[in-house]
Amino acid sequence: MGAVVGSVSILVTGEFLITPSGDGDVAPPSLYLGQVATRARIPQAVSGANSQMNSASAHIARDDITAIQVGFVNWYQPVGSSGETDGGTLDTFTASVEYPLGTFTQLQFSGAANGGLAVDARLISC
Secondary structure, three states, X not given: OOEEXXXXXXXEXXXXXXXXXXXXXXXXXXXXXXXXXXXXXXXXXXXOOOOOOOOOOOOOEOOOEEEEEEEEEOEEOOOXXXXXXXXXXXXXXXXXXXXXXXXXXXXXXXXXXXXEEOOOOEEEOO
16 A cells, blocks of 8 residues: 555644633643644545655644644545544654754654654654
8 A cells, every 4th residue: 555645643742821710820831732733634545656755734833832743643534434544554754843944853753763653553753
């Protein structure tokens, strides 16, 4: 099987202020693991002709980000389907974040520049 098309999801660790209900005091910054950037998507197709892909996408941070994690999956959900379909082959990912403009930071996967992704699995940078 080929590469999973559109298999980039953004999962970031942001630090933000939480206001407890009732007293209005602002608590110290708290770690939050979840989506704080736009344009994360679920892959919907597999390319049978291509066994590799390269892509770039713009994302807008909706909160202050102090550390970032990017997630990849080796499955897809075909349009009109209610379930996931595995990607079919072992995948290898590398990823960089460009911020500020012109400055690229290589993401790490368990301390390495690339990460292997088993069929029907997910991979999160560290």
